[in-house]
Amino acid sequence: MPSRRRPVDTGVRKAVRSRSLRGALLLSAVSVGVAHAQTGPQAASEPPDPRPVIIQTSVGVQETFTDNVRLSSTNRESDLITTVHLGLDATLNGARTKGALSLEGAYDFYADADDLNGWTLRGIGSGSYAVIENFLSLDFQGAITNGNLSSFGSSAVERAGVDDRVQVSTLSVGPKLTTQLGDYADLDAAARISWIAYDPADGSNVAQTPSDATLLSTALQIDTAERLSGLQFTLMAGYEEDNDDYRNFGLLGSAYVEVSPGLSVIGRLGYDNVSENSIVDIDAATWAVGLRYRPHDRASFSIEGGERYEEPTWAASADVQVTNRFYLNASYSEQVDPDQGFIVRDLTNFVGLGEDGSPLAPTEFDIDGNLYDSTSLHKTAQVEALYVWEAQSLRVSAHWRDRYFYDTQTNDRSVTTSVAYFRQIRPDLGFEIGADFDETYDSPIYGESRSYEFWTRLSYDLNPTVRIVGGYAHADDKQRTFGGQSFRENALFVSLRKTF
Numbered sequence: 001m002p003s004r005r006r007p008v009d010t011g012v013r014k015a016v017r018s019r020s021l022r023g024a025l026l027l028s029a030v031s032v033g034v035a036h037a038q039t040g041p042q043a044a045s046e047p048p049d050p051r052p053v054i055i056q057t058s059v060g061v062q063e064t065f066t067d068n069v070r071l072s073s074t075n076r077e078s079d080l081i082t083t084v085h086l087g088l089d090a091t092l093n094g095a096r097t098k099g100a101l102s103l104e105g106a107y108d109f110y111a112d113a114d115d116l117n118g119w120t121l122r123g124i125g126s127g128s129y130a131v132i133e134n135f136l137s138l139d140f141q142g143a144i145t146n147g148n149l150s151s152f153g154s155s156a157v158e159r160a161g162v163d164d165r166v167q168v169s170t171l172s173v174g175p176k177l178t179t180q181l182g183d184y185a186d187l188d189a190a191a192r193i194s195w196i197a198y199d200p201a202d203g204s205n206v207a208q209t210p211s212d213a214t215l216l217s218t219a220l221q222i223d224t225a226e227r228l229s230g231l232q233f234t235l236m237a238g239y240e241e242d243n244d245d246y247r248n249f250g251l252l253g254s255a256y257v258e259v260s261p262g263l264s265v266i267g268r269l270g271y272d273n274v275s276e277n278s279i280v281d282i283d284a285a286t287w288a289v290g291l292r293y294r295p296h297d298r299a300s301f302s303i304e305g306g307e308r309y310e311e312p313t314w315a316a317s318a319d320v321q322v323t324n325r326f327y328l329n330a331s332y333s334e335q336v337d338p339d340q341g342f343i344v345r346d347l348t349n350f351v352g353l354g355e356d357g358s359p360l361a362p363t364e365f366d367i368d369g370n371l372y373d374s375t376s377l378h379k380t381a382q383v384e385a386l387y388v389w390e391a392q393s394l395r396v397s398a399h400w401r402d403r404y405f406y407d408t409q410t411n412d413r414s415v416t417t418s419v420a421y422f423r424q425i426r427p428d429l430g431f432e433i434g435a436d437f438d439e440t441y442d443s444p445i446y447g448e449s450r451s452y453e454f455w456t457r458l459s460y461d462l463n464p465t466v467r468i469v470g471g472y473a474h475a476d477d478k479q480r481t482f483g484g485q486s487f488r489e490n491a492l493f494v495s496l497r498k499t500f
Helices: 338-351
Strands: 052-068 081-093 097-110 119-132 138-146 165-181 185-200 212-221 231-242 246-260 261-274 278-298 297-307 309-320 326-338 377-387 392-405 412-426 429-442 448-463 468-477 487-500
Touching: 165 338, 185 338, 212 338, 246 278, 246 326, 261 326, 278 309, 297 448, 309 377, 326 338, 338 377, 338 448
Parallel strands: none
Antiparallel strands: 052 081, 052 487, 081 097, 097 119, 119 138, 138 165, 165 185, 185 212, 212 231, 231 246, 246 261, 261 278, 278 297, 297 309, 309 326, 326 377, 377 392, 392 412, 412 429, 429 448, 448 468, 468 487
16 A cells, blocks of 8 residues: 655655564564664754643645646546645653654645545654553554555545545554563563554545454563573563454564674574464464574674474564665565554554653654455565765665465565655755655456656755745556556646744
């Protein structure tokens, strides 16, 4: 589900965001919020704002010209779209309660095709209440995002009225416990109840959406960390169920034995029991062996192989700061879950905690891949490279997915690549250009398709609270099955945004 909802100061659909790494041999359970070492560019430190509540609002207007308002293969019609934006960003930094929220509402007015008029809502938020300081907290994460059912059929500038456009809303709430078992190990435990809902986007015609779902999950992790010289042991247990009779229980023990400085041998042994009506029935042991190499605190590599879900399995990851300007992140993982479970877990991993324990809520959360309503064995590989200069950055990424659906015994296979370049020409002037490529080369519902996107924009700050953005976006989509429908769209846009 590539999502192209862009705020007023962006205007175009962009590259797929990279998610937090999800290890292939981790349990199918809610994240317990264990901190992992990560590399990458860090924002410059600023003095903390002493205010307990910070609220910032914004209003904006965007004018867009499109040469294919209905994304038609023939009889293309142009139109002008006026979009009014309202935004809210809030931060709560109390003694026990911390939170971050970013919301945006936009309404599209079409000059001619007014039957496509409609609202778009987008938002993401997270929060935490310390029931017992440094021991027990109540956490929540929530998001509203928008996108198409598949990678085919998205407009160049995301807007209301596009066919098969879906709004996805999700919320997760639950307690998290963090403590130590004497001087021997760290203990993290969490429980979550999560809801996910799919609704046709305002002004859009959608043939059928996936089913709404309620998920319950618990997770426990015990980790000796670096307490033992040359040894590390972890034990993880988790349980997950949904309202469609999906059940998943897992247990996994791991050992890391250092054989030379920075190099450790990994051994894992566990158990999985996964069931869903008569569709999925897995009751099997899990094992894996591998290597982990940490040459210094800015790099970590691992590779593992073994057996899980009654078939061979692999996992790999690389997280490295090559130089003080070049960063590289890559991973491969395998996991069984319903499609709704993957979305909820991606949100939990996407929204983390800062070093001071405050939630970090990025302003956008997008969903990768086509949307389904089935449990699958999800194999995914991703790589992302970032090079930064003093006033420039270049990001390149690729994401491959292979989902095997147990109910239909079919696969969805897709790949996404993107490149984006940004230059801060001067303090008040920025330039950005990028391109994306999406291809679904096997799908039981959506068939084969490919899409290209190109976009560029120029932003100018009139003053610290007013920004003007102008740009161009191009989309070229083609289905290779189901009659081979195709379309192209060119869009020009200019926007003005005021923050308060």
